[in-house]
Amino acid sequence: MNRIFAFLILGTVAVFASGAITGEIQKQAVNMSAIVMFLIFVGGTLGITYWAAKKTKSAKDFYTAGGGITGFQNGMAIAGDYMSAASFLGISGLVYAKGYDGLIYSIGFLVGWPVILFMIAEPLRNLGKYTFADVASYRLRQTPIRTLAASGSIATVILYLIAQMVGSGKLIQLLFGLQYEVAVMLVGVLMILYVTFGGMLATTWVQIIKAFLLLSGATFMSLAVMAHYDFSFGALFSHATELKGIEIMSPGGLVSDPISAISLAIALMFGTAGLPHILMRFFTVSDAKEARKSVFYATGFIGYFYILTFIIGFGAIVMVFKNPQYLDMAKEAVSGGSPILGGNNMAAIHLSHAVGGDFFLGFISAVAFATILAVVSGLTLAGASAISHDLYASVIKKGKVDSLKEMKVSKIATVVLGIVAIAMGIAFEKQNIAFVVGLAFAIAASANFPILFLSMYWKKLTTRGAVIGGSLGLATAVLLVILGPIVWVQILGNAEAIFPYKYPALFSVTIAFIGIWFFSITDNSQNAKDEQEAFEAQYIRSQTGIGAEGASEH
Amino acid sequence: MNKDLVQKIKNDPNYQELISKRNGFAIKLSIAMLVVYFTFILTIAFNPSALGTPISSDSVTTIGIPIGMAVIIFAFILTGIYTKRANGEFDDLNNKIKNSIKEK
Numbered sequence: 141m142n143r144i145f146a147f148l149i150l151g152t153v154a155v156f157a158s159g160a161i162t163g164e165i166q167k168q169a170v171n172m173s174a175i176v177m178f179l180i181f182v183g184g185t186l187g188i189t190y191w192a193a194k195k196t197k198s199a200k201d202f203y204t205a206g207g208g209i210t211g212f213q214n215g216m217a218i219a220g221d222y223m224s225a226a227s228f229l230g231i232s233g234l235v236y237a238k239g240y241d242g243l244i245y246s247i248g249f250l251v252g253w254p255v256i257l258f259m260i261a262e263p264l265r266n267l268g269k270y271t272f273a274d275v276a277s278y279r280l281r282q283t284p285i286r287t288l289a290a291s292g293s294i295a296t297v298i299l300y301l302i303a304q305m306v307g308s309g310k311l312i313q314l315l316f317g318l319q320y321e322v323a324v325m326l327v328g329v330l331m332i333l334y335v336t337f338g339g340m341l342a343t344t345w346v347q348i349i350k351a352f353l354l355l356s357g358a359t360f361m362s363l364a365v366m367a368h369y370d371f372s373f374g375a376l377f378s379h380a381t382e383l384k385g386i387e388i389m390s391p392g393g394l395v396s397d398p399i400s401a402i403s404l405a406i407a408l409m410f411g412t413a414g415l416p417h418i419l420m421r422f423f424t425v426s427d428a429k430e431a432r433k434s435v436f437y438a439t440g441f442i443g444y445f446y447i448l449t450f451i452i453g454f455g456a457i458v459m460v461f462k463n464p465q466y467l468d469m470a471k472e473a474v475s476g477g478s479p480i481l482g483g484n485n486m487a488a489i490h491l492s493h494a495v496g497g498d499f500f501l502g503f504i505s506a507v508a509f510a511t512i513l514a515v516v517s518g519l520t521l522a523g524a525s526a527i528s529h530d531l532y533a534s535v536i537k538k539g540k541v542d543s544l545k546e547m548k549v550s551k552i553a554t555v556v557l558g559i560v561a562i563a564m565g566i567a568f569e570k571q572n573i574a575f576v577v578g579l580a581f582a583i584a585a586s587a588n589f590p591i592l593f594l595s596m597y598w599k600k601l602t603t604r605g606a607v608i609g610g611s612l613g614l615a616t617a618v619l620l621v622i623l624g625p626i627v628w629v630q631i632l633g634n635a636e637a638i639f640p641y642k643y644p645a646l647f648s649v650t651i652a653f654i655g656i657w658f659f660s661i662t663d664n665s666q667n668a669k670d671e672q673e674a675f676e677a678q679y680i681r682s683q684t685g686i687g688a689e690g691a692s693e694h
Numbered sequence: 695m696n697k698d699l700v701q702k703i704k705n706d707p708n709y710q711e712l713i714s715k716r717n718g719f720a721i722k723l724s725i726a727m728l729v730v731y732f733t734f735i736l737t738i739a740f741n742p743s744a745l746g747t748p749i750s751s752d753s754v755t756t757i758g759i760p761i762g763m764a765v766i767i768f769a770f771i772l773t774g775i776y777t778k779r780a781n782g783e784f785d786d787l788n789n790k791i792k793n794s795i796k797e798k
Binding site for chain 2 (some may be wrong): 199233240243244246247248250251253254255257258259262373374377378381386387390392395396397398400401402404405409428429432433435436440443445446676677680681683684685686687
């Protein structure tokens with residue numbers, strides 16, 4: 141296996157090197173310091189993967205790093221999962237373009253975390269082993285519940301992967317001068333290497349290192365901006381408003397009507413609590429105590445990061461906007477308005493050049509690439525475990541499968557998902573993918589979260605209720621996104637949206653909860669009675685952890 | 695977990711205390727977070743200019759900025775408060791329950 145590993149590393153470097161050469165014919169110049177720093181990151185993380193591969197011997201090691209991650213490490217890794225390149229570049233770009241609206245968006249992404257801690261983290265840790273379907277199917281029938289939960293997980297993971305792959309291809313094309321296809325393949329191959337060889341242990345450490353680099357880089361940029369204004373926010377804001385106008389200091393058009401506001405809030409809050417790659421992280425720690433600490437640290441890191449992106453966005457207004465160095469001359473000539481090279485999402489990248497020159501630009505570019513790699517690794521691991529642990533081991537083999545065989549299936553699933561991600565990344569290059577992250581959150585909030593939450597707290601939940609209600613939630617979310625303004629009008633080109641709101645969560649989550657409730661209370665089968673009777677024992681275990689220790693195998 | 699054990703734990707006063715105290719605390723903190731967040735987001739939806747009021751007459755900084763930062767810090771503080779109490783007081787109670795089953 142070591143030989144295969146060494147071969148794959150050499151192959152990756154070769155792909156990178158050849159890509160770098162073809163990159164010279166691209167518009168963007170090859171950024172040598174970015175490439176050197178990125179190679180150091182890749183070399184270091186592949187070293188970690190090699191170390192992790194030797195320690196990953198069982199399915200438990202593969203899925204959960206043996207449960208030996210500390211609360212602090214896991215908090216950092218959760219923050220890493222959440223601080224994707226999309227949120228780093230996207231939110232700082234939104235602040236750069238719209239000012240205050242960027243802050244509204246990031247607050248929405250943060251407030252789900254306390255609720256996860258108070259309601260979900262502990263029962264999840266006490267009841268589950270590897271996936272959230274373990275918890276949802278704890279006292280319900282395995283086959284239907286696992287199938288539904290795995291479908292919800294895989295749908296969320298693939299949508300998220302599409303967004304990450306397309307974003308990464310474009311970003312890398314711009315930053316490193318690599319061809320789009322080469323960039324997408326590079327991300328896919330490296331991610332397959334991390335996950336298949338190093339499992340959760342390698343994925344966690346890649347995530348921790350990347351979170352540390354990202355937080356350090358963002359801190360440096362914010363300090364550089366603030367130092368310029370003698371650490372006075374007033375001075376920074378007043379300079380920014382001179383350039384962009386006073387309206388950037390107040391809420392703009394992001395949240396216009398109450399229905400959209402509530403619907404977005406529900407999607408972000410419950411969606412976060414239904415993301416499979418986030419939920420899976422709670423099984424990597426030893427007990428409920430460490431699970432709680434994970435959320436505490438994660439909330440701190442994420443909140444701090446969002447405050448930094450706000451400063452970075454304003455820093456870009458004062459240092460990048462109207463700076464001839466970053467002006468997109470071609471677009472300016474056509475439409476005016478001082479557009480920057482690569483669009484608003486490049487605001488943070490240009491700012492890194494403005495405050496730290498080529499060297500720091502290289503560092504931030506390498507960090508952005510590392511961020512994408514780490515996030516796709518976490519996603520793929522979550523998708524692969526839904527396939528191997530929920531579908532293969534529990535549904536197809538009915539639990540009669542040994543841990544090594546199950547691990548092998550999850551490695552195959554990782555490779556397949558990696559190939560799917562590369563193919564989707566290439567297929568969606570020129571598509572408008574603005575809807576996919578919203579759809580991923582809507583599915584997580586409408587299918588995954590209601591089943592998970594009610595299975596933990598509601599005695600009368602039955603298999604029939606969960607399956608029908610969860611499927612209704614899933615179908616409604618997908619349907620309303622298709623009929624909504626983004627897909628129906630912007631992509632399919634119809635004049636008016638059939639469903640007027642961008643965010644379907646308020647409706648689809650409500651339908652899921654009502655569906656689950658109605659089809660549970662009207663279920664009078666013997667099976668339903670048994671499931672309701674099993675609740676008490678499950679509840680005691682979920683609250684105290686008694687019985688949970690014995691469940692983790694060695 | 696067999697039925698006797700379920701009954702035994704259910705009747706354990708420590709268990710009853712743990713459940714009522716911890717769930718009560720978790721619900722209170724969740725409501726606090728929801729109220730703060732929904733007040734914030736609905737203020738923006740119904741009356742966006744409210745958060746656009748300048749802090750003082752000679753400043754461009756609006757009250758929305760410290761309020762937004764405060765929501766972020768509030769969320770972090772809530773997780774800290776819960777984690778401290780749950781990892782201390784509630785886990786002590788939980789350990790008492792676990793020990794009482796072992797004694798048997």
